[in-house]
Amino acid sequence: MSLTMLLSSLGTSIANVALPTFVHALDASFQAVQWIVLAYLLAVTTLVVSVGRLGDLWGRRRLMLAGIGLFTVASAACAGATGLWMLIAARVVQGLGAAIMMALTMALVGEAVPKSRAGSAMGLLGTMSAVGTALGPSLGGVLIAASGWPAIFLINLPLGCVALILAYRHLPLDRQAVARPSFDYRGSLLLAMTLAAYALAMTLGRGKFGALNAVLLCIAIVGAGLFAAIESTAASPLVRPSLFRDRTVRTGFITSALVTTVAMTTLVVGPFYLSGALRLHAATVGLVMSIGPLVAALVGIPAGRGVDRLGVRRMTFMGLAAMASGAAALSVMPLVSGIAGYVVPLATLTAGFAIFQAANNTAIVTGVEPSQRGVVSGLLNLSRNLGLITGASVMGAVFSLASGTTDIAAAGVNAVVSGTHAAFGVAAALIAASMVLIARSAPHAPAVAA
Template identity: 35%
Template sequence: MTSTALDERLDPPASPARRAGLGAVLTAVGIPTFMVTLDNLVVTNALPVIKAELGASLSDLQWFVNAYTLAFAALLLTAAAIGDRLGRRRVFLAGIVAFTAASAACALATEPWMLIGARAVQGVGAAAVMPLSLTLLAGAVPDRLRSAAIGAWGGISGLGVAVGPVVGGAVVDGLNWQWIFWLNVPIGVVAVLLAARVLGESRGPAKRLDLAGLVLATAGVLSIVWGVVHGAEDGWTSGGVLGSLIAGVVLLAAFLGWERRTAAPMLPLRLFSVRAFSVVNITSFTFSVGVFGAVFLLAQFFQVVQGYSPLESGVRTMPWTLAPMVVAPLAGMVVDRVGPRALIATGQVFLAAALGWMALVTTATTQYSELVLPFILAGVGMGLTFAPAASVVMASAPDADRGVASGTNNTIREVGVAMGVAVLASVFASAGSYDSPASYADGLVPAVWTGAAVVAAGAVVALLLPGRRRA
């Protein structure tokens, strides 16, 4: 969709000044959203090169991704609450600045631990950007046009997903992997200046920060992911792994108990009394576990197994990654007419079928032509999921709770990404390795089958979403 066409949907032709204002708001929230979405996948095609240059292990590769996603997930709700309290625009700007500075630190890393630490700080900045971008956009758009605006926001997110592997591959081929992160610096500077000029300040109801909930939730998720990441290498019954998994479960149980009792919960459990909100979050979790866990391994397949360069590998993923950019805005426009259940459930079915198809045809000698159709099917499935899921989240919560509702959904999705990378990489490590193309394919196939099974379970759950009449 062109910017002119989008402006016409967001505002009547008779009001050109306001139409330009809404377009500027979409740009101001869209650039930072694109930047933090890009960094979910931009590093994937650089992983084999980073592995060689920094001497990184499989566990390090997982933490290059998970340090970002876990920090992102851990602070989303807190960032949304701080935004409600101190001003959403102010916290949004602070998030862009933190993300930009951390990107420079990533580029300067010379050891795996340094890159992991800088990626974690990137995640802290992204935690302020992602939920508040949607909240700021939703507050600037009339209710009757909100789904179209969210669809455009979903298209921007889809664009970040689409070009991430290609940008990463092109930069690694043309320059070096450090420039993947240097690119964020000028973009971040422009984003700060634009957002400061265009966005208006808004606040939600002021409430006490739930620091105890933050500590319990963060420690619980980190403990479980640490155990899963190290399970295949250290042994699932080893003291460290088993203790970490048990501690994680106990901490998360304590978190839920605390959230029920405290007067100012970080995660208001009452939100989950709305069936649509509960279902869309379960589906978001299974989607992230299955899809992004598979992407982590599939993105490296073309380099490790077939010997392509990072750019050639990124180009070959484009049938998958470009489709959400096209489908997500269209899904946002029609979700109110056809209902979220039809779109999201269909999207999950497409994704599960696509992953199963990939697992079925993947060997050390697989031809690229055999993967094109399942890649396209997976991309369409992702596009059918992004914008309708965001619309369900916004529609399920009252105005005062939209910030925390958005943060909750993003938190669950990012935790799913970290869990997916950890679980599927563990399945990979138990059956294969990086030692040879055949060994990599041996580990990849059962891992992708696992991802397909998780997404299929989410497709069944998605049938509980409201249909057209209730949307």
């Protein structure tokens, strides 16, 4: 399962570094080749909840094997694509396989690992996800330089085959249900359309929110309302409304999206500050940016063990406190502090993110009944993806607005510093809001008689 988590996160990050290569190799515009990345992201975002529910109904082992196989075959199709749209179509299929792996990995681990060790397992999965994210750009650059762009997809073939063999040999057999509920196709289609509209509203326009973005956002809002109404009357709903009546689960999903939005701020704003304010070369910028995923990878396993020993709630607040202090420091850091003034708060923030993820995932996955773990795991991954999408759009807009210019590449040092401070100031406020939500979600202790 750690290998499937690595594969799915690697598929997200490894293609970004190849975008300039795709422009020349496929004779396409930069706007067109961006769909190679966006197609994968859209497929994962729109389908991750539905395939999680399918796993609950049809068998998680069976669907996981299909997902790994689909991801591996689609990777071969990506490498063999002879045109842009053929590659984009293959990336959609690859995204479907990744959605299955993402949705079912935590559910299968939550089922197989004793509750006393669930934190360690979730920490390991978080580490593998961070490793895949950090490894993608550097590995992609090496593979492209050595063998050309198809190599960034061919690398998935041996890894996918190993994951498939291991999953076939070691995953427990699916239990045969006496009466299998029907799958909510209507709700699944509506949710996919709603999520696609929201994702496109946040990503189209290259940072400019125009009329098309507004229409798509309105469609997403209406779709969300219709989905809630449909699910409340469905005989076998995709997402049971009662799931969100659990305050701990509801708060966990919301704070996961908020915290991931903050984590995305480091990826969106960081490069502009490092290059525009500190005047670092591209190679140095890449090196500094890799520190965040590296810290998250190193902290993941110890954080999981801390969850097992100290408890979910204590570790959740510890992670949020670290994130808040890191974001607050970045919001006021003076320019004279140089690279160290950015790296130390960045490491603090990303370490806190890893701690929070291990604690929050453990609390939610182990806190629901086994028959719902697939859809809950899918919802957790969805909240993370929505945070990434929202962070890229909203935090980029905050940075641009505070810097006072739409041409960030030509902005002066003071404008870049002002935008960076504003973006991380908003990030610190989001973490503070998350801490309030977590505090309010605690069950009230019974009154003690005098």
